[in-house]
Amino acid sequence: MPRARLSGELIDRLPAWLKTLHGGQTVWQWLALLSLLAVTVLASVALTNRIRRLSKRVVRPYGRFMRILASIAVALLVSVVLAVLENEVNITGDLLTAVAIGGKAVIVAMVRKVSAGRMVSDLLRQALSGSTAQDETRQRVVAGFRPFDARGVIVTNDDIDALRDGEGV
Numbered sequence: 001m002p003r004a005r006l007s008g009e010l011i012d013r014l015p016a017w018l019k020t021l022h023g024g025q026t027v028w029q030w031l032a033l034l035s036l037l038a039v040t041v042l043a044s045v046a047l048t049n050r051i052r053r054l055s056k057r058v059v060r061p062y063g064r065f066m067r068i069l070a071s072i073a074v075a076l077l078v079s080v081v082l083a084v085l086e087n088e089v090n091i092t093g094d095l096l097t098a099v100a101i102g103g104k105a106v107i108v109a110m111v112r113k114v115s116a117g118r119m120v121s122d123l124l125r126q127a128l129s130g131s132t133a134q135d136e137t138r139q140r141v142v143a144g145f146r147p148f149d150a151r152g153v154i155v156t157n158d159d160i161d162a163l164r165d166g167e168g169v
Contacts (some may be wrong), residue, residue: 024093032089033099040081044106047073071110078103 011019011028018028025033048070055066082100085091091099102120109119129148 023095025091025095029089029091033085033091033095036081036085036089037099040077043077044074047077071107074110075107078107 014028018031019026022030051066051070051073055063055069057063058066082103085099086096102116105119105123106116109116112119114122125146
């Protein structure tokens with residue numbers, strides 16, 4: 001059973017059902033993870049909204065600078081939460097990796113001013129296609145889609161018609 005640094009005596013006094021393992025983590029660790037994620041989301045939204053409201057009241061060049069503070073504040077908050085999850089709650093393995101990647105995707109998405117879903121989609125596209133970030137910026141967009149690179153095979157209208165006939169479209 002993973003042992004956490006978070007107040008060992010408190011954990012020892014928990015009921016047995018909170019100490020049972022599920023998915024490589026104890027129940028109390030799952031509850032701590034969910035609670036911290038909820039608090040992080042709420043705090044991020046509150047910080048971002050507050051900083052944006054303040055930036056509208058400030059004189060123009062300084063207001064734009066203040067908007068950067070929202071991304072910095074969320075980045076610091078996510079970093080602190082990840083440290084707490086790793087060191088105090090002792091979340092380990094693939095779960096910690098997934099939470100860390102998700103948190104970092106949110107930070108990058110805020111800096112790039114895109115949604116976290118779009119950021120994750122772009123990262124998955126890069127991983128599946130084997131492209132790098134530089135390749136991604138050079139790709140053209142067709143009807144809102146970034147097509148995969150050509151594979152050296154010419155696709156004709158007859159090929160497309162055959163696929164449509166096969167699918168009944």
